[in-house]
Amino acid sequence: MTDGRDRLASAPRRDRPADGSARPPLAIARPRVTPHAVHDRERLAQLLQRDPHLHAYSLGDLDDFFWPYTTWYERDEQVILVYHGGGFPTVLAFDRDTAALKDFIESTLFLLPQRFYAHISTGASPWPGGEAHLKMALTRPADTPALGEPLTRADLDELTALYEAAYPGNWFDPRMLDTGQYMGVRRDGRLIAVAGVHVWSPVYRVCALGNVTTHPDFRGMGFGRAVVAALCHRLHATVDHITLNVKADNHSAIAVYRSLGFTEVGHYDEMWVRLSGS
Numbered sequence: 001m002t003d004g005r006d007r008l009a010s011a012p013r014r015d016r017p018a019d020g021s022a023r024p025p026l027a028i029a030r031p032r033v034t035p036h037a038v039h040d041r042e043r044l045a046q047l048l049q050r051d052p053h054l055h056a057y058s059l060g061d062l063d064d065f066f067w068p069y070t071t072w073y074e075r076d077e078q079v080i081l082v083y084h085g086g087g088f089p090t091v092l093a094f095d096r097d098t099a100a101l102k103d104f105i106e107s108t109l110f111l112l113p114q115r116f117y118a119h120i121s122t123g124a125s126p127w128p129g130g131e132a133h134l135k136m137a138l139t140r141p142a143d144t145p146a147l148g149e150p151l152t153r154a155d156l157d158e159l160t161a162l163y164e165a166a167y168p169g170n171w172f173d174p175r176m177l178d179t180g181q182y183m184g185v186r187r188d189g190r191l192i193a194v195a196g197v198h199v200w201s202p203v204y205r206v207c208a209l210g211n212v213t214t215h216p217d218f219r220g221m222g223f224g225r226a227v228v229a230a231l232c233h234r235l236h237a238t239v240d241h242i243t244l245n246v247k248a249d250n251h252s253a254i255a256v257y258r259s260l261g262f263t264e265v266g267h268y269d270e271m272w273v274r275l276s277g278s
Contacts, residue, residue: 035075053137053265056206056243060199089116098123122267130269132248136262148183148230167213193223195231202238209244
């Protein structure tokens with residue numbers, strides 16, 4: 001809903017700005033306390049599951065579907081994830097103790113790629129600026145009318161056309177249709193609204209909504225709210241935590257999510273980062 005209508009779940013994790021603008025270079029210093037790489041999924045799950053709403057994306061990335069594209073670092077039970085899928089690296093760094101997290105990030109610079117897109121808890125970034133986002137979770141499900149039917153690979157061409165018309169530039173991996181967690185609304189046989197997931201993990205009982213949009217011709221009619229409600233009803237059978245990311249200034253989308261029972265569970269900033277030195 002970045003345009004103030006029915007486009008929901010804007011700026012998902014793997015949706016980066018097209019211009020590739022970066023934060024000013026930051027010289028890399030050797031760490032005071034050395035972080036270490038973690039390859040033990042059980043250990044990572046134990047750490048991340050202490051705050052599943054904050055770490056839903058990271059928990060989802062423990063699944064086989066994303067695991068081969070991940071690198072993980074730990075220091076003092078805080079975790080940084082570098083996701084290598086989608087063309088260029090994305091760094092995820094979230095924690096409630098933002099002062100300690102900032103120090104952790106600074107101690108990890110020599111391990112990070114030279115250029116990456118970052119999602120960092122507000123107040124923990126070593127770099128100024130960034131685009132403010134909210135993390136929300138479905139904590140008080142509302143009795144909202146639901147509308148939609150499951151989409152499959154057979155719907156891929158129609159779905160791709162909808163995204164081109166209503167959500168250009170979004171990150172969408174067709175393999176996600178195989179999760180069975182994409183719902184669509186049709187009018188007169190035409191696909192006009194969709195809600196899906198960026199991560200879905202029945203193993204870790206978490207998911208993050210994404211790729212939610214409504215065709216411009218049908219916005220303002222409640223289809224976005226109804227298809228998200230239908231997807232949430234479906235997801236409750238396999239997960240305990242339903243989350244999403246949304247731009248902090250996308251007030252109409254936030255209002256819709258609140259009406260569905262989502263509440264704010266965290267704040268973070270997205271930014272391009274370019275490091276200097278070695």
